[in-house]
Amino acid sequence: MAQSGSQRVLVIDDEPDIRELLNLTLSRMGLDVTTVEDLTEARRALASSAFSFCLTDMRLPDGNGLDLVEEISEKYPDLPTAVITAHGKVEDAVNALKIGAFDFVSKPVDLAILRQLVNTALRLRSAESDERESTQDDGGEPEQPAALDRLIGKSPAINQCKTMIAKLSRSQAPVLISGDSGSGKELAARLIHELGPRGDGPFVPVNCGAIPSELMESEFFGHRKGSFTGASTDKDGLFKAADGGTLMLDEVADLPLHMQVKLLRVIQEKAVMPIGAREEVKVDVRILSATHQALKPLVESGKFRSDLYFRLNVIELHMPSLQERREDIPLLAGHFLDDIAEQWHEDGPPEISEEAMAALKQHEYSGNVRELINILQRAVTMCEGSAIQPEDLMLEHVGTPEAPAPAPPTAEVLESADDVSLDSYMEDIEKQMLEDALKKARYNKTRAAEILGISFRSFRYKLKKFGID
Template sequence: MPKSKPHILVTDDERGIRNTLKEILEFEDYEVSLAESGTETLEMISKNEFDLLFLDIKMKGIDGIETLRQIRTAGFEFPVIMISGHGTIDIAVEATKMGAFDFLEKPPDLNRLLLTVRNALSQQDLAKEVKQIRKKLPKIQEIIGESKAINRIKEMINKVAPTQSRVLITGENGTGKELVAKWIHEKSPRSGEVFVEVNCAAIPSELLESELFGHEKGAFTGANEQRIGKFEQADGGTLFLDEIGDMSLEAQAKVLRALQENTITRVGGNGSIKVDVRILAATNKDLQSEIKEGNFREDLFHRISVIPIEVPSLNDRTGDIPLIARSCLEKLKATDISFSSVEFDESGLKALKKRKWTGNVRELYNAVERLGILSADGLIDKESVESVLKSKEIDGKDLGGLADETDNFQDFKETAERIFLVKQLEKNDWNISQTADAVGLQRSHIYNKMKKYNIER
């Protein structure tokens, strides 16, 4: 099927300018439509498809700058070339900031006009190609690995995704529990709807209820307007409750009720709101032990764990480490040109396989980034791995010994902070609230630090 002519709209309140541009552009084999005002332009683009717009700045009624603003606000992305007989640098800058492709003064030079049109249409074609490529790309990253353990996870995802069953995903920090949840949603009948995530550990307990269920205006101090909670936002789609083991008992009770009745009530509200949400949950805790200790409701556990999926640690699938490391490096290359010449050799990959990864895939990704920056000549070999990642082994040393081990201030500071947090957590029997009070940090900050430094009990 032959490609149709590019369709150009010329907007100018001077008939002579409109007709002159129309003759020039039609002679170049473009399809041309005309408008004499901003209002007429907005009406025409709402009913027709255009590839390019010539837009006069000085017009009666809605001027060109305001017309351009409304075009971009409405989401139209075609290039716009501004034209004016009263051009100034300030006007050109303002138009460019609002998304104009170029600015031409009247009467425009013919050669420059045609060159600008060709450049604008080429950019438009490129933008369309990029959109098409992005549509074909997977929305979320692949689960990388060929081990038996990871293949079982992929098989389980394929089985449970088409159902409406609730899934509890367990595993250590950094193993990819969130990625498993996203793939369950992606392969489910709800994939066209929203995927809403809540990190229950990162939100203070006193704010979690409002975060989940929303609140009415005036429900509490600071509630200056109505807020829609995550349950309502996820209506028709999937709600992922990450770190559900850190949810307070009070919030657990309300989540249980929402799951039993498929309704929620906003904080400060009276009416029940019906919601259709598929729940996926994840935790790095042993919820059975938490139930025995009185920290987690058994009835909620049975509600959320219809299908349990345990994600293996990286130490349980070391054969996947080379694949994951190479994938991490390719992602870095795609976003940062400074990694373009970095490569692994086999000795470097074997050295990575021999290490213990308490932080799992998340830790491995960070390690690859550090290796890519610090390895000599861009080659990540055994010597690079052993020298660059040696700081991992100094957790138990005093700060004097730590200072002897590294000349990098950032490494020293982060390792010292990790040692301090581990000591404080041990001192408080790993009670997060007590530790937060003792060191003067918010509970959510402690959780964030634990994730950052891969700290586990």
């Protein structure tokens, strides 16, 4: 993909042969290339001309290329800069990304990877220029991308996340997204992908804990026909599926040690070796990782490789729990009730009474946003009037001074039910909930399962268990 000749590129390297090779490669892409051999000349060139991309070696006669990366980050924040690192020097690459480098390439420079990197950086530069011009035409201040509105909330914690996501989308640095289950880690990863220069490419999320250990290598890297029993055709792995885009490794802490070694190599070499293949296959993939577990204790106990940890955790984005942003609960509840009404083809969502909203704000959410959605689905099912009441939420310890939570059945009540056992008593309640959900869903079993927050398979099993048609 050739770029317009108006795009200017600065290359800094002290080896004449490499400068000539890079000049020739980039010029053939239709770029206007300036080459210099040290930091002094680079600073002079940056001061006198405007560039769209900068590529610098790490080791230079008058200093370290990382010093230049830092200067560019401060003085020319819109200029994407990549570094050339020595083969296998993971620490150099990590340090470069941490201080603001867009990406890196290793020596000997793979020209195909370099061309991909440059095209990605120039797409980012072009998109940001268009955004600035649009803002100037409107006469306003730059605003956050509209896509960030999908991360609902206005609390300081969530606003900080939005700012961080917008910044991370400009880089190719690996990001480790931490946070409790249900806090929105995959949504954050999708936003980083969509807002960046890879937004038109694939976004491939994979749950590392859901793939059997013996199948991981084939799933991640692919295989060739006949490479093992059952390999009847060639198969591209997840890395190849994400080529040109982003691969999200969810629950990365669940990766077994043998896969951690192979993953580290893929990240360093930007290539995969399918099972049964004789040659590596180049891949252009940005890695985003997510985990609800703290990785550092796993590193200290030897369950997670320290070199992979530092490679994945170049930048950490923490997604706050619902407890950390309770002020967002009314906004979230309103949004999800609208979604539920639309999905279930209701005329409109019920309102939430003040008492019910107070109960939602006080609840301890072990499942975070995902749990809030399930509670609201249940409340819409149980609500008889136009407004959701505390009892419709079916939360533990829900109650108000005016309407205390109902007491559990007493021994006398249980005894009067023909010596009913606790098991049969709970089964009666469960059966009633199944029947209520079916009525609410107009006997659509798939929708009834969604109302109860269980899988269709589990719902079907329970119907059979209780003899409900």
